[in-house]
Amino acid sequence: MDTRDLHDKGLKLRREMFGRDAVEQRMNAFGAFGEPLQNMINAYAYGDVWSRSALPQVVLTHGHPDHLWGVLDANDNPIYPNASYIISAVEWDVWSDPDVMQKLPAAMPKEQIAKGAKNHLTRINNKIVTVREGYEIISGVRVIDTPGHTPGHISLEAVGGDGLVIAGDALTHILISFQHPSWKVPVDHEGDRGISTRLRLLDQLATDKRRLVAAHLPFPGTGFVERKDRAYQFVAG
Numbered sequence: 001m002d003t004r005d006l007h008d009k010g011l012k013l014r015r016e017m018f019g020r021d022a023v024e025q026r027m028n029a030f031g032a033f034g035e036p037l038q039n040m041i042n043a044y045a046y047g048d049v050w051s052r053s054a055l056p057q058v059v060l061t062h063g064h065p066d067h068l069w070g071v072l073d074a075n076d077n078p079i080y081p082n083a084s085y086i087i088s089a090v091e092w093d094v095w096s097d098p099d100v101m102q103k104l105p106a107a108m109p110k111e112q113i114a115k116g117a118k119n120h121l122t123r124i125n126n127k128i129v130t131v132r133e134g135y136e137i138i139s140g141v142r143v144i145d146t147p148g149h150t151p152g153h154i155s156l157e158a159v160g161g162d163g164l165v166i167a168g169d170a171l172t173h174i175l176i177s178f179q180h181p182s183w184k185v186p187v188d189h190e191g192d193r194g195i196s197t198r199l200r201l202l203d204q205l206a207t208d209k210r211r212l213v214a215a216h217l218p219f220p221g222t223g224f225v226e227r228k229d230r231a232y233q234f235v236a237g
Contacts, residue, residue: 003043010047017046017073037219055080059137060087061168062150063095063117067215072120078127086137088145089130091152094189095121107186146170146201148194149185155201163210170197171234172216178202178225178232202232 015023027038049055058080061067073079094100101114121128133145137156146155149169158164171177172185181198188194205212205225212234213222223236 006043006047007039008047010042010045014042014046017070017079019074034219037221040219055083057137058083058085059154059156060085060091061155061166061215062091062153063087063121064150064169065113065116067168068120069116072123076119076123078124084127084129085124086129086131086135086143088143088152088154089132090147091150091154092121092128092130094151103189105187105189146197148188148190148192148197150189151193153197163208165201165205165210165212167201167212167214169215170201171212171214174218174234178234179229181232206232 011023018026027034058071060071071079071085094103095114095117097103100117101110104110104113131143131154133143133154135143137143140159142157143154144157144165146153146167149172153168153170155168155170156166158166176183176185177198181202182195184191185194202225204210206227209224211222212225215221217223217234218236220236223234225232226235
């Protein structure tokens, strides 16, 4: 299947999952600047990976909507009926807490997020695998704790080649996360732990020169961390 076919297949699936209006709003949010990234997401994330019903494992870095709600379609059926869903034991406890709504950051739409997380996790409850740091997803890919954005946020560390860290939302902003990692982030559940995690992760990435992948970095979403002016910078590539 060529890229155009993958794109069309992915766009159709994405609209079925989230609704046409929501998808169009997301795709048009950054105009022509964001079009290449959105086309890539449609083709490869949805048209290729997300359309594999036999996918055996899904790793959930944390329970926020943009990292969890894609496990169900618009009718609340699992997208991957044959998959197990890996989430940290701490993160599971966060969203299982009946008082979670009161504990969410003030900057968030608390009721919507709490109810949405509960609904999605309940629907896949019998397929959940709770893990702790060091758990090996597959040979050479293991879980590392990166708390702060949420109490049980996890990232993945891959060995081989130059190494790779998939950081989820541990590093979210192209400027703030790197140039001002000691600033508190309003949507972090635990602001001080978020700072500690960023400083530790940035130091490790800059020292080891391992490749970084993170969910909210600009296209192509992957690159390296370098030290600059007593802080850091992200170098895409």
